[in-house]
Amino acid sequence: MKFSFLVPAGLVLSLAACGDKTPPAGQAEAQEAAAPAQVVLKSGEDVYKQVCLACHASGVAGAPKAGEQGGWAALADEGQAVVTAHGWVGVRGMPPKGGRADLSLEEFARATAWMARSAGVDWQDPDEHMLHEIREEEEKRIEELKKRR
Ligand code: HEC
Incomplete structure (x- = not known):
């Protein structure tokens, strides 16, 4: 990854030295990739x-x-993914997404x-792995709630 970035950047430098105004393609791509x-x-x-x-204070x-x-x-024992997902879906007085x-x-x-x-x-703060686990718990929770109806 690093290598493929470094090569075009070096190329751009040498082009710039010749007065070529070609935009630094390698750099632009790298910035786009980093944007999300x-x-x-x-x-x-x-x-x-x-x-x-408004409620949790x-x-x-x-x-x-x-x-x-x-x-x-008590919630810590249930685990971050489960508790976050249940709050996100909503539980009793807890509105889905906190009402937002x-x-x-x-x-x-x-x-x-x-x-x-x-x-x-x-x-x-959740990393990719944790977000994935939360999504899985969210699906499970939604299925569970459907069955109860
Ligand atoms: C309108 C009031 C209200 C707001 C606003 C609110 N909550 Fe809650 N929340 C509750 C209540 C009430 C509970 C307890 C639900 C229960 O277990 O009976 C709760 C419980 C939770 C839980 C525990 C879920 C579980 O598994 O028991 C989480 C996580 C949570 N809230 C996160 C949030 C986050 C994050 C926000 C802000 C984005 C938020 N809440 C905003 C009322 C609120």
């Missing part, structure tokens, strides 16, 4: 403050409180991890 990772996602703390705090309807170990310690349809799963998961950390549970 730079989609500006909100941090867990920002999402919490903008959305989740004071514990509305039994919401596990940010910064308080009790509720989160425009949140991405990754942002929601970050906010969940942030709340857990604030309560002393060691959950990190």
Whole structure:
């Protein structure tokens, strides 16, 4: 990967030396490839403050409180993927996506991890692997809920 990037970049330098204004193709491609990772996602703390705090600060309807170990310690045993997916789908007083349809799963998961950390549970912002697990748990949960109806 690195090598294929370095070669065109070197080529561009030598072209530039000859006064050729050809755009640095290799570089442009590399930037395009990197772009999706730079989609500006909100941090867990920002999402919490903008959305989740409304219920999770004071514990509305039994919401596990940010910064308080009790509720989160029990959830920690269930695991990050399961708990995040259940919150995302919605459970009892917890509205799907926290009531914010425009949140991405990754942002929601970050906010969940942030709340857990604030309560002393060691959950990190989700990586690709964790997001995949959350998606799987989400599907399972939806199937489960369908059967109950
Ligand atoms: C309208 C109030 C409300 C808002 C807003 C809200 N929550 Fe909740 N949330 C709840 C309640 C109530 C529960 C407890 C549900 C239960 O177990 O009965 C809960 C539970 C959860 C759970 C635990 C799910 C489980 O497996 O038990 C997670 C995770 C969660 N919320 C994440 C979030 C995130 C992240 C946000 C912000 C994006 C958010 N919530 C916004 C009310 C809310």
